[in-house]
Amino acid sequence: MSSQEKKIVKLRVFRYDPEVDEKPRYEVYEVPYYRGMKVLDALIYIHDNYDPTLAFRYSCKIWRCGSCAVRINGDAMPACRAEIKPDKDYVVEPLANLPVIRDLVVDFSKIYKRFASLGPYFVTTKSRDKEPARVPGRKFEDFIKVAGCIECWSCISVCPIVKVAWSEMAGPGLMVALAQSAYNPLNEHDPLPIAFAQGLYSCTTCRKCVEVCPEEIAIPEVVFEKLRAIAVRRGMGPLPGHLTPKELIETTGKSVARRDTPFLESIETEVFRPLGAIIDRVGFFTGCLADYRLQHVAKAVLDILLRLGVEVVVPKDQVCCGSPMIRTGVLSILEKLVKQNVASFERLGVKTIVTACAGCSLTLKKNYPDLIKEFLKREMPFKVYHMSEYIVNVLKQKPPMKKELKIKVTWHDPCHLGRGQGIYKEPRELLASIPGIQLIEMEGADQCCGAGGGVRSGKRELSELVGANKAKQIVNSGAEAVVTECPFCVIQIRDMLDALGYKDVKVFYLEELQRQAME
Ligand code: SF4
Ligand code: SF4
Ligand code: FES
Missing domain, CATH: 3.10.20.30 (Beta-grasp domain)
Structure with a gap:
């Protein structure tokens, strides 16, 4: 041309x-x-x-x-x-x-009516006529993180909660407005009770709103998680359903109740060496569910890493990463968890941590650097990888797989893996490399399953409304099975497929299938 x-x-x-x-x-x-x-x-x-x-x-x-x-x-x-x-x-x-x-x-009137119902945005009883208010800049730090909203309502148009039950949550953009009101140091009005009533605990932290926000406001973190932490400090939160994970962590170090022998109790050593040459050494962070409920997944992760020539260190005294507490605002428990995990992995000389849990890898990557600075006054001592990115991007080799599985599968992107860490292609690459697997994409593969952000434990019915949409997308894809990399997604999707009468559609953890093909 x-x-x-x-x-x-x-x-x-x-x-x-x-x-x-x-x-x-x-x-x-x-x-x-x-x-x-x-x-x-x-x-x-x-x-x-x-x-x-x-x-x-x-x-x-x-x-x-x-x-x-x-x-x-x-x-x-x-x-x-x-x-x-x-x-x-x-x-x-x-x-x-x-x-x-x-x-x-489109008609925004519903948004503006809801906006008007949120109460006053800013109230002050102090006259500034004679003397201006003097506020140190640092007091505006939180406010600045949410102040940029241009009210385009893109976030509301993509929020899975708004889609299934708008009555349950004002919508991300309006929660941003409530956060602005809450973080403004000159505001004398307290918007927290309104935020609580408008769905403070109805966000799954799926980050879909962040993906579309032109101002890149980190809504789950700077709005929901931060306001939830304030609500907990003031005795307003968390929800009754969040108390069980908290009590379990306090008594067992894990956020779920044990089922069968925990993986970490079943292993006889903490250091596993591959049969041949050692190409790398990593610490395996199991996460609560792979330890207490999905032990076969933990075993599969260990086997795959060993087969790839990696020495695997598995501290038996590792505890919950704290993700369920961070998402629901229960921060008082974090110091103990962070210190315990750092001590466990450092005790065995670990420099690189690998986990197959989307939520744990997000928490260890994104929250731990700040938490370690806060509680231990030093830098993050570990590199952290999700299992799929470790295999594809670091080892750059696939596990040796001989057995054909002959199954048509579709992939579900866990929110905390895809939008949380930008990991989309790696698990697909691994899945497609399994002999006999036919991978088909479902519509809305990255759509939330409804389990995250404490919504499954705190608001089960709401979580099921979102989950039902996910289950339908899986069924509509025509796949015989859905594969994913998050234990909460696995449990939620299984429950939702069962509830809708699709017991024949299977749900697999990626490592389960890789392990089967290695046999
Ligand atoms: S993180 Fe997800 S559920 Fe929460 S407000 Fe944003 S889009 Fe809605
Ligand atoms: S997408 Fe961002 S800028 Fe637009 S309304 Fe939502 S928070 Fe505000
Ligand atoms: S025309 Fe104003 S944001 Fe596009």
Whole structure:
């Protein structure tokens, strides 16, 4: 193509006028491309050159007012932020979870009504007429983390809780507003009781909202987990269902009750050497569930690492990583857990930790560096890998597998593995390498199963509403089995498939299948 020749981009745009059309349709438009063009520019071109009836919202065009958010190739974002690539086609649709007024314009009135019902945002009884308030900058640290919200409501359009039971939670964007109110050091109004009533404990910490937030607000951490910790300190939280894991951790060091002999009690040594040459040495962090409930998974992880030539160190005195407590705001218990785990792995000279639990690997990677700094006043002494990334990216070799499994499977991305750690391709690569496996993608593979963030233990019915959607996606994929890498997902998905009458659809941990194929 000569440099003079204009490149053309194609946009398939959702068109629907509920007052006239029986059902929505898509129109394809060809738009001349120029460098730096945004999806909003293309919509304006379509409006000005092809169809002046195309309805869409915008105002600032500089990603400040939040009004232009739409779904672009499935992802919610402000259209004025989404840069067009000349070699790509685009599907532009209205935000999900909200009724369509016309074309790309959705009805936000439900959000604004809910917003108005949240009570005052800011109250002060002090007059600033004579003397301005003097507040040290550090007091605004938490506020700044949530202050950037441009009210585009992309987050609300993707939240799995809003989708199944909006009454249960105001929605991420509105919880951000409550957090702004709570963290503003000049505010005398206390929004915490409202936040509690508006679903403070209804977030699964799935991070879908973070994925779409143009301001990159870490909503699960800086809104939900932080407000939950404040609620616990003030005696408002956690929920009754969260007390059992807390009591179990206090008495046994694990967040679940034991079933059969725990893996760590069943092993006779703490250091396992492979038969041949040793290519690496790692500490195996089992996590509570692989130790107490899914012992076969822990055994499979150990076998696979040994077969790959790795010396595996398994401290028997390791305890819960603390994830269920961090997610529900029960922080008082963390110091003991962190100190115990650091001591256990350091006692055996471990420098690299591997775990097959999505939640544990996220916690050890993302929370432990700060917790170790806080409790031990030093840097994180370990490198941490999820099992799949360790095998694919560090060892760069697959376990030797001979046996054909001949099964059609689909993969479920645990939220804390995919969005939490960016690990998507590694487990798929390992799964696809198992002889005889046919891997098919389900629609919404990364959609939350509803178990996380203490929702399964604290709000079971809500968790099941989200989980039922996941189970249907698995069944609709036509797979005979779903495979994943998170014990909470495994248990939740099994329960939901059973509840919907799909007992024949199997649920596997990735290492289970790898282990079977190695036999
Ligand atoms: S983390 Fe997930 S469940 Fe929680 S508010 Fe965000 S999208 Fe909703
Ligand atoms: S939190 Fe982010 S995604 Fe949600 S409304 Fe605010 S800017 Fe938009
Ligand atoms: S037009 Fe204001 S954010 Fe896009």
